[in-house]
Amino acid sequence: MLFKIMLSYIIGYVRVIVEGYYIERFVNICTNNKIIIWNLKRDKDVNLYLNVGIKDFKKIIKIAKKTKCKISIIKKKGIPFIINKYRKRKFFIFLLILLIILLGVSSNFIWNVEIKEENNNELIGIEQDLKEVGLKSGIAKYKINIKDVINKINLKRNDIAWMGIELKGTNAIVKIVKADEKPEIISDDEYCNIVSDKAGVITKIIAQDGTAQVKEGDTVNKGTILISGWIEGKYTGIRYVHSKGEIQAKVWHTKNKTVNLNQKIKEKTGNVQNSYKIKINNFEINLLKRVSKFKFYDTINEEKRLKIFSDFYLPISIIKTTYEEENYTEKTYTQEEAKKLVIKELEEELENEIEIKENILNKNINLYEKDNQIEIYVTYEVLENIGTKEKIVF
Amino acid sequence: MRKEINKTSKKIERLLELPQEVYSNGPRVVINSFEEVLIENYKGILEYEEFIVKISTYIGIININGYNLNLETMTNDDIKITGKIEGINLERTID
Numbered sequence: 001m002l003f004k005i006m007l008s009y010i011i012g013y014v015r016v017i018v019e020g021y022y023i024e025r026f027v028n029i030c031t032n033n034k035i036i037i038w039n040l041k042r043d044k045d046v047n048l049y050l051n052v053g054i055k056d057f058k059k060i061i062k063i064a065k066k067t068k069c070k071i072s073i074i075k076k077k078g079i080p081f082i083i084n085k086y087r088k089r090k091f092f093i094f095l096l097i098l099l100i101i102l103l104g105v106s107s108n109f110i111w112n113v114e115i116k117e118e119n120n121n122e123l124i125g126i127e128q129d130l131k132e133v134g135l136k137s138g139i140a141k142y143k144i145n146i147k148d149v150i151n152k153i154n155l156k157r158n159d160i161a162w163m164g165i166e167l168k169g170t171n172a173i174v175k176i177v178k179a180d181e182k183p184e185i186i187s188d189d190e191y192c193n194i195v196s197d198k199a200g201v202i203t204k205i206i207a208q209d210g211t212a213q214v215k216e217g218d219t220v221n222k223g224t225i226l227i228s229g230w231i232e233g234k235y236t237g238i239r240y241v242h243s244k245g246e247i248q249a250k251v252w253h254t255k256n257k258t259v260n261l262n263q264k265i266k267e268k269t270g271n272v273q274n275s276y277k278i279k280i281n282n283f284e285i286n287l288l289k290r291v292s293k294f295k296f297y298d299t300i301n302e303e304k305r306l307k308i309f310s311d312f313y314l315p316i317s318i319i320k321t322t323y324e325e326e327n328y329t330e331k332t333y334t335q336e337e338a339k340k341l342v343i344k345e346l347e348e349e350l351e352n353e354i355e356i357k358e359n360i361l362n363k364n365i366n367l368y369e370k371d372n373q374i375e376i377y378v379t380y381e382v383l384e385n386i387g388t389k390e391k392i393v394f
Numbered sequence: 395m396r397k398e399i400n401k402t403s404k405k406i407e408r409l410l411e412l413p414q415e416v417y418s419n420g421p422r423v424v425i426n427s428f429e430e431v432l433i434e435n436y437k438g439i440l441e442y443e444e445f446i447v448k449i450s451t452y453i454g455i456i457n458i459n460g461y462n463l464n465l466e467t468m469t470n471d472d473i474k475i476t477g478k479i480e481g482i483n484l485e486r487t488i489d
Contacts, residue, residue: 028438040465
C-alpha cells in the first residue's frame with residue numbers, strides 16, 4: 001500500500017478539499033471502492049483535506065456528487081503536472097532533450113587518455129605513439145580494438161614489457177610496465193674483445209683469455225680495446241677466443257659549478273592572483289582578460305577536466321592560472337660561504353653517482369676565481385671495474 | 395446449534411495454533427508511542443472530527459479521542475491514525 005502511495009507521488013496526485021455533512025459516508029464509499037486516499041485531515045469546520053491519485057480523482061467526483069459534497073483541488077503534484085507546466089516552453093524542453101542526447105552520445109567517446117607508468121618510469125613519446133595508433137581523445141569507443149592497439153604499440157616500441165588498456169566511462173587508462181634495458185649478451189661460442197667503457201688509468205689487468213693490450217699505468221679512453229679476443233702463437237698463428245678478464249682502473253668523476261657572489265634570491269610574498277580559462281577540446285576562452293598586476297611573478301597553470309561521476313570525463317576543461325608575486329633580494333656571499341655551499345652540493349651529487357663508496361681514493365677541489373664569480377671543480381678518484389664485451393666483426 | 399459449531403471450530407483452531415488474526419474477524423489495534431494508531435480489519439468510519447474518530451469493526455466500535463487527528467493512510471483493510479491520542483474506548487456490539 002505504501003508503495004502505491006509512493007508511486008503516485010511520481011505519477012501524480014492532487015490535494016483535494018471536500019466540503020459537506022456526510023463526510024464519513026464519503027470516506028467509507030471511497031474505501032469500499034478501493035480508492036486509495038491518504039493524509040486525511042479534518043478542519044474545525046466541515047472541510048476535509050485529502051490526497052488522491054490522479055486516476056482516482058474522476059471516481060471521487062462521482063462519489064462526491066452522490067454524497068452531496070463539494071469538491072475542489074488545492075494542489076497538483078507529480079510529473080504529469082510538471083510536464084504540463086512546461087508544455088508552452090517548447091524551446092526549453094527541446095534544449096533539455098538535446099542536452100540529454102548530447103550527454104548520451106558523448107559518453108560513447110573517449111575524452112581522456114590517462115597513462116600510468118609503473119614505478120614512474122617515463123616512456124618518452126608514448127603519447128604520440130598512442131595517438132598515431134588511434135587511441136586519442138575524441139575517438140568513438142567502438143572503434144578502439146584494445147588488442148589491436150596493444151599489438152601495434154608493441155611492434156612500434158621495444159621498451160615495453162607489458163601493456164594494458166582499460167576503458168572506464170569516457171576515460172581510457174593505459175597501464176604500462178617499462179622493460180629494463182638489457183645489455184647485449186654475447187654467447188660463449190662467439191669471439192669478443194673487452195673494450196673500455198670509461199676513461200681512466202689502469203691499475204690492474206688480468207687477462208684470463210685473450211691478450212691484454214694495455215699495461216698497468218696506461219691511460220685509456222672510452223672505446224680502447226683492453227683485452228683483445230685473439231691470441232698470436234708462434235706456431236699456431238692467430239687464434240680467436242671469447243676473451244675474459246678483470247680490469248680495474250682509476251676513474252675520475254668531476255662536477256663543476258660557477259657561483260656568483262652577488263645573487264638574487266627569489267622570495268614569494270604570498271600575494272596570489274587567479275585567472276581562469278575554459279578550454280573546449282582545443283578552443284580556449286579567456287574569462288578574465290588582463291595581465292598580472294605584479295612586477296615579478298611566477299605563473300602556474302593547472303588544468304582540471306570536468307567530469308560527471310567518477311569516470312565520465314567531458315571534453316571541457318578549466319585552466320586555472322595562478323600568478324604568485326615574487327620579490328628579488330640581493331645577497332652577497334663571502335667567498336667562504338659560497339665555497340662551502342657549492343662544495344657540499346657537488347659532493348652530494350657525486351656521491352649519489354658512485355655506487356661503492358669505499359673505493360673512493362681521493363678528493364680534489366679546484367677553485368678558479370674571476371671577478372665576482374668562483375668556478376669550483378670537485379673531482380673524485382674512484383677505483384672501478386671497467387670493460388664491456390664487444391663482438392668481433394670479421 | 396450455531397454456538398456448538400463455533401465452539402468446535404474454536405477448539406480446532408486452538409489445536410492448530412493458528413494466530414488469531416487469521417481466523418477471527420476481530421480488529422487488530424496497534425498503538426505506536428501515543429501518536430499513531432494502526433487498525434487492521436475494520437469495516438468503516440462512523441464519525442471523523444478533529445478530536446474524535448469512530449471506527450466500526452465486525453465486533454464493535456473503536457473510539458479514539460485526541461487532538462489534531464489525521465487519517466494518514468486509508469486502504470481497504472487498514473487505517474492509520476496520527477495525532478495526539480488521549481484515549482481509546484471500545485464498545486461491544488456482539489457478546
